Amino acid sequence: IGRAQLALPAAKPVDLLIAFTHLGGTQTGNFILDGVDGSLRYPTDFSYYIQNFTGRSLSQQEVAPRTQATVAFTFKAAAQLASRPFGLTLRVHYRDAEAKRYTHTVYNDTINLVEFEEAFDTETASLYIFCACCVLLVLVFGYHGLTTYVFKHGRGGKGKGIELGTVNSKMGDVDLEWIPQQHLLIAARNSPSGRAATRQRKNKTASGDATASSDGE
Secondary structure (H helix, E strand, O other), X not given: OOOOOXXXXXXXXXXXXXXXXXXXXXXHOOEEEEEEEEEEEEOOEEEEEEEEEEEEEEEEEEEOOOOEEEEEEEEOOOHHHOOEXXXXXXXXXXXXXXXXXXXXXXXXEEEEEEEOOOOOOXXXXXXXXXXXXXXXXXXXXXXXXXXHHHHHXXXXXXXXXXXXXXXXXXXXXXXXXXXXXXXXXXXXXXXXXXXXXXXXXXXXXXXXXXXXXHHHO
């Protein structure tokens, strides 16, 4: 971690890498890393804590003399702290071969917490969707009103047509094989053409009877 002032996002996880170097000689033995923690503090008074971050245990990681170990630490600042400067303190806890404990502050400086700007703005997207729905509703109602106007004024004084169904007037297009013959005969007699033929036969019969009676006299 450098010493330059940092700008970190609030309400988002921040991953940091901390380098720990053992500068002692071989006679000092190994250092054992126990954990790392951090906190946000008031920028003008670092003794006043604003937010404590959950510490991370390093599972007694050993660092030999003249070697370096890198540890990761993740924290997330509260969203209410955005757009304000705060003091960030990061500490590493370790001990030597004789179990003597140490705490080393690896970072202790002021940072700026900034509001994280997402590439996809949900509020803007919701506004676009709302506008699209409004335009769609206007088009639907406009189309409905236009068709109603055309239907009422375009037909003028024409009366409404009578729905005749799907009955076909041509008997040649109808399959009559499945209908019994007696029903066909009854239907033929009840049809206008059948009744006219019946009246003609009756008239012919009556005229024939009249002729026969006159010849007999």
